């Protein structure tokens with residue numbers, strides 16, 4: 041019984057046959073000799089390193105690897121010897137770890153480069169480039185196929201389909217233009233949203249908003265927060281679980297002895313030595329809540345920006361460019377701490393323009 045499939049005459053291929061996988065190399069670029077099979081590497085086209093250069097390379101690479109070994113040991117020793125703690129020891133540890141690791145990686149990379157360039161043989165390889173354009177037959181085949189597809193889709197014969205498709209695509213084309221509006225006048229509203237926090241809003245009863253302890257939600261009686269050096273993480277009452285609000289409104293509350301407060305702090309915005317600062321670091325917004333009681337330093341753990349809490353939370357070290365904003369506080373009729381107004385300047389990272397609000401505060405002699 042014959043197989044009919046083999047009897048049917050196959051049309052001549054109109055496009056070049058697709059080659060799956062890596063094509064066979066052209067004879068002129070092959071590293072194999074005419075009678076060699078794959079697996080037999082020909083030395084034709086290969087420059088072997090002369091023994092003198094190879095020996096030199098071997099010594100140089102070995103030296104690099106020895107340096108890598110020693111630097112690796114130094115890294116481990118540094119980790120054990122230099123413990124982090126205060127600012128100085130942390131800097132020393134970072135320097136030792138970073139320096140030894142850099143040296144180890146650099147020496148390892150140099151050794152490998154020397155090994156490849158001075159010890160291993162060099163190959164001369166030529167890769168042929170072919171014309172980018174398809175041949176005429178392929179182009180005409182694509183053209184024919186496209187026209188055939190268009191005819192079969194009925195886009196020319198069925199105007200209802202064509203018009204509704206165009207109508208459906210039009211709003212999608214306009215979508216990017218609508219998004220561009222965010223760069224225009226509506227930016228002003230965005231700016232406003234960044235400027236204000238919920239501390240500026242009164243409660244439903246029209247009273248100033250109380251400060252409550254983060255986690256427990258307990259309001260803070262000023263008389264109870266009375267040990268100098270004490271620190272609390274604080275959120276606005278009514279917004280204890282609102283992450284959007286908390287992202288800008290979280291505070292740290294610090295109690296000072298009156299003689300500890302310096303001129304950078306606006307004393308009119310404090311109550312009995314209690315000062316409230318934004319907890320959002322002015323570098324890139326990490327929570328800055330590590331507090332060193334003896335020096336009054338607030339430390340941001342992300343990039344080590346350090347702020348002087350006694351002096352208006354001015355930056356004394358690190359990449360932050362401006363102080364942590366201070367919140368004006370007082371006590372209500374029952375002696376609980378409340379915010380008397382919103383922050384006078386925007387909280388958080390300083391990468392956007394602060395503009396008029398800050399200028400106004402500077403004019404009034406408040407915190408800048």
Ligand code: FES
Nearest residue numbers: 321323340343345
């Ligand atoms: S976010 Fe605080 S120092 Fe970078």
